[in-house]
Amino acid sequence: xxxxPLDELLEELRVVRLPLRTRFRGVQEREIAYVRGPFGWGEFxxxxxxxxxxxxxxxxxxxxxxxxxxxSPVRDHVPVNAxxxxxxxxxxxxxxSRYDGCRTAKVKVAExxxxxxxxxxxxxxxxxxxxxxxxxxxDANGGWDVDQAVDAIARLAPYGLEYxxxxxxxxxxxxxxxxxxxxxxxxxxVAADESIRKAEDPMRVVRLxxxxxxxxxxxxxxxxxxxxxxxxQLPVPVVVSSALDSSVGMAAGVALAAAxxxxxxxxxxGTVELLAADVTDDSLVPRSGEIGVRPVVVDDLLLDRWxxxxxxxxxxxxxxxxxxxxxx
Ligand SMILES: O=C(O)CCC(=O)C1=CC=C[C@@H](O)[C@@H]1C(=O)O
Ligand SMILES: [Mg+2]
Numbered sequence: 069x070x071x072x073p074l075d076e077l078l079e080e081l082r083v084v085r086l087p088l089r090t091r092f093r094g095v096q097e098r099e100i101a102y103v104r105g106p107f108g109w110g111e112f113x114x115x116x117x118x119x120x121x122x123x124x125x126x127x128x129x130x131x132x133x134x135x136x137x138x139x140s141p142v143r144d145h146v147p148v149n150a151x152x153x154x155x156x157x158x159x160x161x162x163x164x165s166r167y168d169g170c171r172t173a174k175v176k177v178a179e180x181x182x183x184x185x186x187x188x189x190x191x192x193x194x195x196x197x198x199x200x201x202x203x204x205x206x207d208a209n210g211g212w213d214v215d216q217a218v219d220a221i222a223r224l225a226p227y228g229l230e231y232x233x234x235x236x237x238x239x240x241x242x243x244x245x246x247x248x249x250x251x252x253x254x255x256x257x258v259a260a261d262e263s264i265r266k267a268e269d270p271m272r273v274v275r276l277x278x279x280x281x282x283x284x285x286x287x288x289x290x291x292x293x294x295x296x297x298x299x300x301q302l303p304v305p306v307v308v309s310s311a312l313d314s315s316v317g318m319a320a321g322v323a324l325a326a327a328x329x330x331x332x333x334x335x336x337x338g339t340v341e342l343l344a345a346d347v348t349d350d351s352l353v354p355r356s357g358e359i360g361v362r363p364v365v366v367d368d369l370l371l372d373r374w375x376x377x378x379x380x381x382x383x384x385x386x387x388x389x390x391x392x393x394x395x396x
Contacts, residue, residue, distance in 0.1 A: 069132050069291055071395045072105070077131070077388060080104040083381045084374040086314060087344040090163070092153045092176075093209070093312070098343065099376055100314055101384040102366075105134030109366050111317035112388065114287070122266065123387065124394035125290035126311075132291035133320055139293060141326035144361050146308070147172070148354040149205070149334040151342065152194055154179035154186070160193035166341045169357035172203040172230065172334035177220070178211025184220055195227045203230040203334070210237030210262055214244050222254045230333075231257035231281050239263050242278035259283055259307065270298050280304060281333070286320040287311045295324050309336030314343065315352040315364045322352065326361045335359075345374050 082102045088095065093115075100113040110130030114123035132138070150167035152160060154176040164173065173194050177187035187206070194204055206229060212220055217235040224232075235258060236242050246258050260279035264270040265288035273279045282302045288311060289295040299306045308325040310318055321337045338354050340346060347370045352359055376384075 069128050069136065069293070071392070072131055072135060074389055074392045077103045077392065078385055081381070081385065081388070082371045083376040083384045084314075084347060084371060085376040085380065086346065086374055088342055089344045090153045090155060090342060092342050095312075098312060098314070099380060099384070100317070101388065102316060102347070102371070103130050103134050105131070107134055107137040108363070109316050110134035111287070111313055111320070113311070113313065113317060120387070120390040120394050122288075124391040125294075126287040127388060127391040128290040128294070128395060129287040129292070129320060132293065133316075138320065138323035139296065139327045141323065141361050142329065143326050143331070145358040146322055146325040146331065146337065146361070147334040147357055148338040148359050149174050149203075149336055151336060151339050152176060152190065153342065154182060155190065156186075157189040157193040160190060161197050164194065164197050167338055168353075168355050170334070170338060170354055171198070171201070171357055172205070173198060174205045174207055174233070174336055176209070177206045177224070178208035180211070184223065187220065188223060191224055191227045200228075204228060205230040205233060205259070207233035207261070208235045210234050212236055214241050214248060217245050218248045218252060218254070221249060221256050222252060225254055225256050229256045231259045233259040233283060234261040234263065237262070239267070239272050239276050239278045242273070243276045246278065246280075257281055261309070264298070265289060271301065274303060281307060283307050283309050283336070284324070285309050285311050286324050287313070287317060292320055292324045292327065296327055299324070299328055305330070305332045307333040307335060310339045312339050312342065315340055315346050315348045316366060318352045319364045322359050322361055345370075347371055347374065
């Protein structure tokens with residue numbers, strides 16, 4: 069990826085603030101900056117607490133989208149999972165009803181301020197709505213220690229789990245958990261997410277035998293090519309997931325999923341449904357459980373309609389400058 073001059077990146081900058089339908093990972097709205105190049109728009113939306121050292125990879129992904137485009141797809145549709153935030157069990161049917169035809173659901177668990185019973189109720193509700201043949205995975209975002217994870221996963225396992233994503237925070241704990249689950253006869257796969265996307269060395273998960281499945285996200289890994297490179301080096305199956313993007317960022321995730329030689333799992337690319345607004349009127353959302361590989365046409369009127377307050381533009385310009393300094 070060739071880093072473009074800063075003034076060029078800022079020339080056609082747009083910044084929006086999109087409301088979410090449901091609170092997700094602690095946020096109620098999503099601020100997103102867009103840069104524009106010969107290949108179209110690139111999305112730059114590292115979460116607000118990320119430092120430039122980490123956020124710089126998100127800028128690489130945006131530059132790749134705008135100035136280089138993506139590798140050729142090997143498939144024209146990608147299967148997608150429904151994503152269920154840490155809502156009350158009673159809200160599950162409404163959340164799931166937004167994901168047309170999805171037969172896999174990912175359920176957030178271990179939310180701060182909630183109890184294991186909330187997770188059990190939510191997962192039970194998902195199983196109930198989706199039926200016995202659906203696939204259900206959970207994502208704890210590192211919220212459990214090893215003992216809590218063994219207990220929680222053993223109690224969730226009867227609902228039938230495809231895998232548990234990032235049950236514990238560290239790679240060491242994931243490795244210890246896998247051993248403890250095996251000792252206790254709990255047959256649930258462990259997936260690594262943060263241990264790959266936020267790690268200095270994504271391959272450490274493999275060396276420590278800490279995961280059965282790897283979650284791979286475009287923006288945190290620095291672009292479609294970079295993520296493809298990591299995905300093809302990982303000796304475990306890969307699940308492509310999003311970073312809570314608008315349709316512009318989602319298209320990059322779809323491009324990665326479409327370019328992977330093997331795609332054994334549904335992808336976490338349905339999260340445009342979590343947004344209450346988008347920058348295109350033809351959002352990249354699942355239909356019949358899949359997203360078709362296609363370009364996203366951004367609507368200038370929607371960029372205006374959802375434009376962030378002016379002082380936030382200043383913030384994003386400073387942020388892009390700081391990330392740019394990391395890349396050059
Ligand atoms: O994987 C999915 O179903 C959707 C994406 C998703 O869950 C996430 C997107 C963005 C930030 C993360 O907290 C979260 C995740 O942990 O996977
Ligand atoms: Mg995750």
